Amino acid sequence: MKPSYDIIVVGGGPAGTMTAKYAAENGADVCVLEKTRDIGYPVRCGEAVGHDGITQFVEMQKNWIAEKINSCTLVSPEGTKLDVPFANETGYILNRRIFDYDLSRLASKAGAQIFTKVKVQGLLFENDKIIGVKVNHLGEDKEIKGKIIVGADGVDSRVGRWAGLKTTVKIRDMESCMQYSVSNIDVKRNNMTMFVGKNYAPGGYLWIFPKGDNFANIGLGISGKYSKHKSAKKYLDEFMSREFPDASIHTSMCGGCPIAYPIKKPVADNIMIVGDAAHHINPVTGGGITPAMKSGMLAGIVGAEAIKYNDQSEKFLEKYVKAIDKDFTKRHHTLYKIKEAISQLSDEDINGIARNIDSIPTEKRTLRKVFMSSMLKKPSLIIDVMRIFTGL
Numbered sequence: 430m431k432p433s434y435d436i437i438v439v440g441g442g443p444a445g446t447m448t449a450k451y452a453a454e455n456g457a458d459v460c461v462l463e464k465t466r467d468i469g470y471p472v473r474c475g476e477a478v479g480h481d482g483i484t485q486f487v488e489m490q491k492n493w494i495a496e497k498i499n500s501c502t503l504v505s506p507e508g509t510k511l512d513v514p515f516a517n518e519t520g521y522i523l524n525r526r527i528f529d530y531d532l533s534r535l536a537s538k539a540g541a542q543i544f545t546k547v548k549v550q551g552l553l554f555e556n557d558k559i560i561g562v563k564v565n566h567l568g569e570d571k572e573i574k575g576k577i578i579v580g581a582d583g584v585d586s587r588v589g590r591w592a593g594l595k596t597t598v599k600i601r602d603m604e605s606c607m608q609y610s611v612s613n614i615d616v617k618r619n620n621m622t623m624f625v626g627k628n629y630a631p632g633g634y635l636w637i638f639p640k641g642d643n644f645a646n647i648g649l650g651i652s653g654k655y656s657k658h659k660s661a662k663k664y665l666d667e668f669m670s671r672e673f674p675d676a677s678i679h680t681s682m683c684g685g686c687p688i689a690y691p692i693k694k695p696v697a698d699n700i701m702i703v704g705d706a707a708h709h710i711n712p713v714t715g716g717g718i719t720p721a722m723k724s725g726m727l728a729g730i731v732g733a734e735a736i737k738y739n740d741q742s743e744k745f746l747e748k749y750v751k752a753i754d755k756d757f758t759k760r761h762h763t764l765y766k767i768k769e770a771i772s773q774l775s776d777e778d779i780n781g782i783a784r785n786i787d788s789i790p791t792e793k794r795t796l797r798k799v800f801m802s803s804m805l806k807k808p809s810l811i812i813d814v815m816r817i818f819t820g821l
């Protein structure tokens with residue numbers, strides 16, 4: 430490990446390794462500091478992605494794919510099952526252990542240095558200016574200098590806070606998640622199933638994402654608003670004992686998802702925040718892999734440019750903010766409002782909408798028909814949707 434780098438990336442998830450890859454490709458001297466022993470482990474993810482999302486950045490590799498997905502089934506609170514075949518889309522359930530690892534190899538191939546078992550414990554300041562990070566590397570305290578520090582440290586991010594940026598999330602906008610990877614279950618292949626309703630996952634949804642024969646990630650996320658009354662684990666355990674009493678649990682994990690607006694100011698002098706740390710998760714689906722990769726890519730490109738022009742001021746780094754604004758901030762705000770409108774629906778509303786959609790033959794279930802049918806069942810949705818699109 431060198432005493433200084435142009436760019437220090439804190440965190441070796443998809444946001445961090447993509448930042449490093451693009452920064453190194455564009456000429457910067459970069460390192461990634463990851464606190465755990467292994468890149469990509471432990472996995473805190475349902476591992477679902479879309480083909481188009483991932484292939485914006487990297488070619489899909491066979492060994493990243495645990496399952497190809499070509500349809501989804503939505504289950505209403507009263508049990509109506511709606512099968513929606515994918516028209517042009519392809520989805521995957523990834524092996525994130527391999528996927529994340531390979532992203533770090535791509536970053537390394539581009540010239541970045543990757544280090545594991547390095548816990549970043551704070552920022553280094555000189556006359557109030559950020560000049561590096563304090564770390565513990567294999568039990569030894571060290572200081573590493575960097576012209577730009579990138580906070581890619583995920584949902585529990587501290588880098589932004591250390592830099593004085595506002596990164597707090599309202600309780601209701603923080604999903605509390607629990608997931609088991611289980612075997613010995615009868616699961617529909619190539620299909621993802623989602624259950625909605627207050628008995629399954631209030632303010633969120635429960636998912637079954639298959640990963641090969643008789644194996645799946647089964648998890649759920651509930652809004653922080655509800656988790657203090659009953660934990661995500663309790664909801665999941667109830668579901669498992671009801672639906673899959675004979676399942677063997679190979680991995681259990683819990684985690685949080687900030688389904689919030691992106692943080693307003695993800696840059697300051699010498700600092701940028703990316704991925705979950707910047708709340709770049711799709712607030713409707715909870716999907717954060719692709720947005721993390723996107724914000725990492727944009728931060729990497731702008732970071733390298735800032736090094737080239739020897740200007741790491743907040744003003745220069747705002748180019749990154751402009752790039753994410755142009756790419757996804759507006760869409761993210763719309764999705765947030767859609768999430769809010771959906772969260773106003775009662776179980777009865779959802780049941781009614783599901784029954785209506787169920788009356789449309791599966792092969793004729795276009796998004797437009799589903800949407801119109803939902804409107805007819807719940808006319809107030811028209812007002813909500815108009816509000817979303819007009820911003821009123």
Ligand SMILES: Cc1cc2nc3c(=O)[nH]c(=O)nc-3n(C[C@H](O)[C@H](O)[C@H](O)COP(=O)(O)OP(=O)(O)OC[C@H]3O[C@@H](n4cnc5c(N)ncnc54)[C@H](O)[C@@H]3O)c2cc1C
Pocket residue numbers: 439440441442443444445462463464465469473474475476477478547548549550581582583584606607608648683684685686703704705706710715716717718719721
């Ligand atoms: C239960 C659950 C299910 C999910 N399912 C999906 C899904 O199906 N599809 C999807 O697209 N998204 C899903 N997500 C979201 C997705 O996992 C994240 O959005 C994505 O991993 C974000 O990438 P990231 O690089 O920003 O953060 P992370 O992947 O969390 O990486 C952050 C890294 O920073 C490291 N780190 C943290 N602090 C420090 C420190 N001080 N020093 C050094 N290293 C540090 C961490 O160890 C970690 O490796 C899910 C999330 C949860 C919790």
